[in-house]
Amino acid sequence: YGLKATGRGRLTARQIEAARRAINRHIKRGGRIWIRIFPDKPISQKPAEVRMGNGKGNPEYWVAEIQPGKVLYEMEGVS
Template sequence: MLQPVRTKWRKAHKGRIHGNASRANFINYGAFALKAMSPERVTGKQIEAARVALTRHMKRQGRVWTRVFPNIPVSKKPIEVRMGKGKGSPEYYACRVKPGRILFEVDGVSEQIAKEALYKASAKLPIKTKTIKRFV
């Protein structure tokens, strides 16, 4: 599961995801990509599940680039704990994804295989996505 080796702060504010992506919003590496269309927090488990689905469908041919990394600690209180008594401990790590962000890039496979693989990966993510193609 993806998580940072060390962080500057142990706990983070929840925050809100406003606006469109200004970074990682163009294809840099591959020929096909999965682009986020809605704002959401994507967990490390979801990113890993999408990556596994992607590589399995491609039968380990071609190349996959992951353009997101979960670096935000998400805290949670234990069940049946009364209100107050401070913030819960960090449970997992997530990535704040803005609309327009490239999540995965694929190269070295045919267009049909790439689109099917990216579709299967998008089923593992909690956001609306679309498959895009690099224009040369």
């Protein structure tokens, strides 16, 4: 079985991990799960109350770009 994206968007590393934990709660001992996406795009942000300019902000978090039809998670040993 697999979990496939139907729309376009972004998933943060925290969202990917939260979904993995939720899926693992429902999978019994015999099941396995593979995460098929990786958050490889940094999203930068400037700190609050900082003046304009002075370059780009530091990477705040990482995201995975999701396209329709992309397999996000694969599962084995579940029914």
